[in-house]
Amino acid sequence: MERRNQRIVIIGGGFAGIYTALGLERQMPDTEFEVLLINRKNFFLYYPILPEVCSGGVEPRHVLVPLRDLFSRCRLLDAEVLDIDFETRQVFVKHGNTRETGEFTYDQLVIAAGADANLELVPGVARHAFTFRTLEDAVTLRNQLGDLLEDAELEEDPLRRRELLTFVVVGGGSTGVEVLSEVESFLRGILPKYRVRREELHFVLLDLAPQILAEVGPELGQYALEQLRGRGIDVMLGTSTQEVFPDHVALSDGREIRTRTVIWTIGLAPPALLGKLDLPKDAKGYLRPDPTMRLPGIAAPGGNVWALGDCARIASPDGKTFPPTAQHAVRQGKQLAKNILAVSRGEQPTPYCFEPIGTLVSIGGNKGVASIRGRHVRGWLAWAMWRGLHLVLMPSRDRRIRILIDWILSAFLPRDTAQLVMKPKPAEERRPEGKPKISFLREERIQAHVPRNEQP
Numbered sequence: 230m231e232r233r234n235q236r237i238v239i240i241g242g243g244f245a246g247i248y249t250a251l252g253l254e255r256q257m258p259d260t261e262f263e264v265l266l267i268n269r270k271n272f273f274l275y276y277p278i279l280p281e282v283c284s285g286g287v288e289p290r291h292v293l294v295p296l297r298d299l300f301s302r303c304r305l306l307d308a309e310v311l312d313i314d315f316e317t318r319q320v321f322v323k324h325g326n327t328r329e330t331g332e333f334t335y336d337q338l339v340i341a342a343g344a345d346a347n348l349e350l351v352p353g354v355a356r357h358a359f360t361f362r363t364l365e366d367a368v369t370l371r372n373q374l375g376d377l378l379e380d381a382e383l384e385e386d387p388l389r390r391r392e393l394l395t396f397v398v399v400g401g402g403s404t405g406v407e408v409l410s411e412v413e414s415f416l417r418g419i420l421p422k423y424r425v426r427r428e429e430l431h432f433v434l435l436d437l438a439p440q441i442l443a444e445v446g447p448e449l450g451q452y453a454l455e456q457l458r459g460r461g462i463d464v465m466l467g468t469s470t471q472e473v474f475p476d477h478v479a480l481s482d483g484r485e486i487r488t489r490t491v492i493w494t495i496g497l498a499p500p501a502l503l504g505k506l507d508l509p510k511d512a513k514g515y516l517r518p519d520p521t522m523r524l525p526g527i528a529a530p531g532g533n534v535w536a537l538g539d540c541a542r543i544a545s546p547d548g549k550t551f552p553p554t555a556q557h558a559v560r561q562g563k564q565l566a567k568n569i570l571a572v573s574r575g576e577q578p579t580p581y582c583f584e585p586i587g588t589l590v591s592i593g594g595n596k597g598v599a600s601i602r603g604r605h606v607r608g609w610l611a612w613a614m615w616r617g618l619h620l621v622l623m624p625s626r627d628r629r630i631r632i633l634i635d636w637i638l639s640a641f642l643p644r645d646t647a648q649l650v651m652k653p654k655p656a657e658e659r660r661p662e663g664k665p666k667i668s669f670l671r672e673e674r675i676q677a678h679v680p681r682n683e684q685p
């Protein structure tokens with residue numbers, strides 16, 4: 230019987246998934262291996278620049294890298310993984326366009342499905358708050374900002390005007406501060422086009438902690454706090470959110486803030502797929518692989534199953550787990566590619582370990598804070614370093630050029646108030662009945678599959 234290549238299936242085309250696939254593509258001879266990357270969208274989203282989409286500083290498409298531009302040999306599938314059977318080594322999927330379902334077998338499986346926003350922390354968040362984890366979230370938020378200025382133009386009642394023009398961000402971490410800064414910069418930039426006065430805009434940043442930006446330390450956190458307050462932003466520390474309503478947010482100290490815009494930037498939850506999988510997990514439902522990123526207990530007959538990135542909690546040498554950041558997801562992906570290769574050669578995989586280089590945060594007003602290997606930089610230089618670093622780390626030359634041009638143009642041209650509102654017809658209504666697209670791999674597999682115990 231014809232011998233087939235080993236198939237490595239990667240679930241998730243985020244930081245962890247693409248760097249695993251890129252590492253495999255570079256190191257593995259394609260005469261022996263076939264890599265299949267399954268992602269529910271046909272692009273990779275570069276999260277750190279996403280806040281600039283809601284200010285219009287960067288065009289929405291420019292923070293997305295088409296997966297087909299990144300790979301030459303890796304096979305790609307735009308599909309949602311619905312379930313996995315570890316006994317038969319099958320992954321069940323639903324195609325992104327045709328909605329047709331199918332299944333593939335694997336020899337090695339990589340789970341890199343990221344994390345979702347946790348909408349259960351406080352009542353009302355799921356229904357009334359704006360989350361910030363997808364491109365749709367960024368575009369929806371930008372549309373909301375434009376809508377509210379349009380409404381405020383017509384509103385005569387001062388209290389209702391105040392409600393429309395108050396913007397609350399929950400979370401004083403880097404995402405919260407960067408989103409708030411971009412919202413502020415966008416609104417202040419488009420204000421001259423509306424009959425709304427600058428002093429009518431009210432920005433609030435809420436956090437339970439006694440300081441903001443804990444990730445860069447107290448000194449830089451204090452600097453960032455002073456900068457935000459200096460720009461008139463109301464930073465309320467030691468304050469938690471009790472409940473979110475359509476027209477106000479209730480705080481733990483009994484106060485309420487009248488607002489139509491609560492932007493929720495805190496809390497992660499395991500991706501929905503993990504709920505269906507009988508695998509080792511921690512109390513919150515994240516996967517618990519060993520330090521080499523392999524999930525224990527299913528090496529045989531289920532093949533090797535690996536987990537990394539935001540969906541996994543990998544033990545660090547200090548007895549904790551590595552935090553869910555892109556810095557770690559990228560390094561884990563690179564290490565995992567080496568580990569998969571080692572295991573397939575009968576060698577031992579290496580435990581993951583990485584000491585982060587530092588943290589950079591853009592705090593608005595062309596300023597930033599950076600803590601790099603214990604050294605602190607702040608102000609314009611840190612902001613320039615932030616931009617330079619993300620240009621370098623963006624894994625596509627095409628996108629680097631487009632983002633650079635966006636940044637140059639947005640420094641000279643006025644902010645764009647046009648809204649991107651898209652309500653596409655569902656794919657099923659647009660497509661004639663036809664041959665299911667998903668069969669391409671399944672058929673090959675059926676023809677080529679040789680059970681493990683029958684392999685030469």
Ligand SMILES: Cc1cc2nc3c(=O)[nH]c(=O)nc-3n(C[C@H](O)[C@H](O)[C@H](O)COP(=O)(O)OP(=O)(O)OC[C@H]3O[C@@H](n4cnc5c(N)ncnc54)[C@H](O)[C@@H]3O)c2cc1C
Pocket residue numbers: 240241242243244245246267268269270276277278279280308309310311341342343344361362404500502537538539540553554555556557558
């Ligand atoms: C606004 C924002 C800014 C950030 N800025 C920074 C920063 O500056 N520095 C930093 O280090 N970190 C940053 N982070 C965190 C960082 O983006 C994450 O830690 C990183 O994306 C984790 O990578 P991942 O591959 O595990 O997950 P992701 O990048 O989220 O990728 C997971 C992928 O899996 C796909 N997927 C999930 N379930 C399925 C399924 N069932 N079927 C098919 N596909 C599926 C998803 O669609 C997604 O494409 C930021 C996060 C946000 C939200």
